[in-house]
Amino acid sequence: xxxxxxYLFAGxxxxxxxxxxxxxxxxxxxxxxxxxxxxxxxxxxxGMATATLxxxxxxxxxxxxxxxxxxxxxxVALEKFAIEPARDADVVTIIIITIGASIFLRGAAQLVWDKxxxxxxxxxxxxxxxxxxxxxxxxxxWVVGVAMAVIAGLWWxxxxxxxxxxxxxxxxxxxxxxxxxxxxxxxLMVSFALSAALGAIGGIVVTPIAFTNYEAGIMLGxxxxxxxxxxxxxxxxxxxxxxxxxxxxxxxxxxxxSSAYKDxxxxxxxxxxxxxxxxxxxxxxxxxRV
Amino acid sequence: xxxxxxxxxxxxxxxxxxxLASGHAAAADPVRIGAFxxxxxxxxxxxxxxxxxxxxxxxxxxxxxxxxxxKIELTVYDDGGAPDKAATFAKRLIQSDNADxxxxxxxxxxxxxxxxxxxxxxxxxxxxxGGIDIVEPVKKWVFKTxxxxxxxxxxxxxxxxxxxxxxxxLISENAGFGKSGHDQSLLxxxxxxxxxxxxxxxxxxxxxxxxxxxxxxxxxxxxxIFNFGFGQGPAIVTKNHKQLAITQPLYQxxxxxxxxYIRLSGDASDGVRLPAxxxxxxxxxxATDPQKPVVTAFKKDYETAFKSEVSxxxxxxxxxxxxxxxxxxxxxxxxxGKVRDEIEKTSGYVGTGGIxxxxxxxxxxxxxxxxxxxxxxxxxxxxxx
Numbered sequence: 001x002x003x004x005x006x007y008l009f010a011g012x013x014x015x016x017x018x019x020x021x022x023x024x025x026x027x028x029x030x031x032x033x034x035x036x037x038x039x040x041x042x043x044x045x046x047g048m049a050t051a052t053l054x055x056x057x058x059x060x061x062x063x064x065x066x067x068x069x070x071x072x073x074x075x076v077a078l079e080k081f082a083i084e085p086a087r088d089a090d091v092v093t094i095i096i097i098t099i100g101a102s103i104f105l106r107g108a109a110q111l112v113w114d115k116x117x118x119x120x121x122x123x124x125x126x127x128x129x130x131x132x133x134x135x136x137x138x139x140x141x142w143v144v145g146v147a148m149a150v151i152a153g154l155w156w157x158x159x160x161x162x163x164x165x166x167x168x169x170x171x172x173x174x175x176x177x178x179x180x181x182x183x184x185x186x187x188l189m190v191s192f193a194l195s196a197a198l199g200a201i202g203g204i205v206v207t208p209i210a211f212t213n214y215e216a217g218i219m220l221g222x223x224x225x226x227x228x229x230x231x232x233x234x235x236x237x238x239x240x241x242x243x244x245x246x247x248x249x250x251x252x253x254x255x256x257x258s259s260a261y262k263d264x265x266x267x268x269x270x271x272x273x274x275x276x277x278x279x280x281x282x283x284x285x286x287x288x289r290v
Numbered sequence: 291x292x293x294x295x296x297x298x299x300x301x302x303x304x305x306x307x308x309x310l311a312s313g314h315a316a317a318a319d320p321v322r323i324g325a326f327x328x329x330x331x332x333x334x335x336x337x338x339x340x341x342x343x344x345x346x347x348x349x350x351x352x353x354x355x356x357x358x359x360x361k362i363e364l365t366v367y368d369d370g371g372a373p374d375k376a377a378t379f380a381k382r383l384i385q386s387d388n389a390d391x392x393x394x395x396x397x398x399x400x401x402x403x404x405x406x407x408x409x410x411x412x413x414x415x416x417x418x419x420g421g422i423d424i425v426e427p428v429k430k431w432v433f434k435t436x437x438x439x440x441x442x443x444x445x446x447x448x449x450x451x452x453x454x455x456x457x458x459x460l461i462s463e464n465a466g467f468g469k470s471g472h473d474q475s476l477l478x479x480x481x482x483x484x485x486x487x488x489x490x491x492x493x494x495x496x497x498x499x500x501x502x503x504x505x506x507x508x509x510x511x512x513x514x515i516f517n518f519g520f521g522q523g524p525a526i527v528t529k530n531h532k533q534l535a536i537t538q539p540l541y542q543x544x545x546x547x548x549x550x551y552i553r554l555s556g557d558a559s560d561g562v563r564l565p566a567x568x569x570x571x572x573x574x575x576x577a578t579d580p581q582k583p584v585v586t587a588f589k590k591d592y593e594t595a596f597k598s599e600v601s602x603x604x605x606x607x608x609x610x611x612x613x614x615x616x617x618x619x620x621x622x623x624x625x626x627g628k629v630r631d632e633i634e635k636t637s638g639y640v641g642t643g644g645i646x647x648x649x650x651x652x653x654x655x656x657x658x659x660x661x662x663x664x665x666x667x668x669x670x671x672x673x674x675x
Contacts, residue, residue: 003504003508006500006501006504006534007501007504009500010498010499010500010501010504011501013497013498013500014496014497014498017497110330110334115334115335115338116335116550117521117522117525117550117554119525119553119554119556126556126557126558128533128534128535135500135533135534135535137533206497209497209498210495210497210498210522210526211522211525211526211554213522215332216495218495219495250501251498251500251501252501254490254492254501254502254505255501255502255504255505259490259491259492259501259502259505260464260491262501263493
């Protein structure tokens with residue numbers, strides 16, 4: 001029993017990290033149907049900036065805010081200088097641009113910071129919480145809690161604010177939205193700023209568990225993308241559920257089957273779900289003209 | 291046709307003259323050292339200190355007059371950790387840069403790729419990577435300076451044996467360094483009477499390994515845990531080891547013998563043991579240790595020049611350069627065959643990695659005495675033996 005619980009906690013820890021990474025994909029996807037492969041790099045920049053600032057003596061809240069501001073700036077710059085000039089290109093081209101941007105951001109991070117790993121002190125200490133013989137680090141709860149808060153925030157933004165609704169409208173029909181007086185250029189820019197901020201938040205809460213370095217975005221981006229696809233692209237709740245499923249499957253796989261196959265087990269589950277539900281667990285049915 | 295012949299003759303004469311001139315100037319010709327290192331990419335934290343070290347010492351030696359009155363010319367290429375690029379650069383260094391000797395191959399992968407080029411070309415090559423495959427079986431032109439993963443496993447197992455702990459759980463990274471270390475550990479464990487009772491792996495970027503450690507914790511009879519990997523993985527293993535309150539002692543490999551590991555894992559690293567080269571604990575070595583003056587001087591040079599902690603990887607580059615230059619000195623020329631023979635005759639060279647004595651059957655020349663067992667006590671290294 002304690003064993004199973006410990007595996008579930010292990011899955012919860014990594015799953016919450018994947019979920020938070022996956023959430024970032026939702027906003028830009030919603031606004032433009034673009035999958036932003038530089039999302040992992042937003043997470044990395046948030047983590048690296050916070051880690052280096054706190055190491056330099058800046059208090060955590062100030063460092064976190066500064067890191068979010070920096071990441072948003074990077075997000076806006078990415079949209080302004082890389083995505084906007086290519087706005088007439090099709091979605092696939094823009095996705096490829098984001099892949100290029102992710103490589104560029106990794107290179108830039110190497111120059112701005114360094115190639116070392118950076119750590120951040122856990123927000124509420126390092127004493128594990130004991131439950132029925134299993135242990136959980138308080139930081140894992142931070143990750144879960146922040147993921148929940150972010151979904152709530154996103155739901156409110158997209159359903160209760162005019163600008164959020166404008167973003168959704170743009171994603172459904174860009175031309176119609178423009179004719180209704182929605183500034184679609186601004187929508188795209190705000191979506192990049194928002195998802196960059198979201199990535200930064202993810203980076204800040206994840207770094208105390210998994211550390212960060214200039215390459216940390218690759219894994220987080222990949223696992224986050226898997227989580228988002230599993231849950232249904234563009235659906236916040238789906239990304240969280242998807243992340244937790246991947247994390248728990250990995251942990252149970254490592255515990256009961258073999259740690260050598262844990263990644264394979266997670267991917268088999270993803271393939272299986274997508275085979276029967278091509279839009280993911282919570283995805284809307286979409287019809288595409290071919 | 292006649293014109294062409296005349297041109298040909300003129301060109302031939304000019305060429306002959308030029309080669310004569312260069313033959314005449316051979317005494318002042320520089321010693322050409324070619325290096326290909328992973329200065330960027332995933333192994334950049336190894337390749338960058340290696341590059342800095344080579345450049346610093348070549349610069350310094352040139353100011354002192356070079357080797358045998360000849361300047362040293364260092365050419366460094368960055369292979370980004372990609373084996374195919376390493377092979378291309380090795381070829382370029384040999385064919386266009388006329389390198390007299392090659393140093394490099396930050397990783398086992400890049401070194402193995404370059405071996406395919408240097409062996410048929412017949413150029414001495416000193417690798418800076420850990421994998422035992424580089425020098426086993428022995429290749430005529432290939433040497434290496436770092437310790438192997440097999441030595442690290444042997445050092446750990448001999449320490450375990452001394453403490454009477456024979457049932458060991460292995461947890462290793464499922465890629466590169468950790469994988470090779472895992473295989474070597476399984477290979478040498480029986481020689482020390484060690485039984486591997488659990489064998490778990492994790493991916494290099496996994497954020498949590500408590501599942502694997504829980505499995506180990508619930509395996510009956512485990513007396514110690516041995517982790518093989520580098521980067522953030524071992525630090526996460528260490529933190530999770532503490533989180534689960536596992537009482538069996540944790541051993542790490544030489545891959546984490548840097549202050550970075552202690553910084554990342556915090557006080558969870560207290561009590562962890564690992565094999566480390568003398569360079570890591572330079573100030574704790576007894577004054578009688580023959581390595582003491584070498585490692586202290588190198589540490590001081592490096593840390594004053596670059597304001598960052600010296601790493602064993604920088605030391606490997608230093609050793610490679612010293613072995614190469616003293617072989618050239620003894621050979622009295624840069625004749626590739628002679629230099630190769632002299633490298634093989636390297637005997638009693640005191641370097642940062644240990645005391646190197648090579649032979650026709652041993653192109654690394656280090657033994658277990660090159661490693662010290664250290665324990666982490668309150669965030670610092672403490673030499674155990």
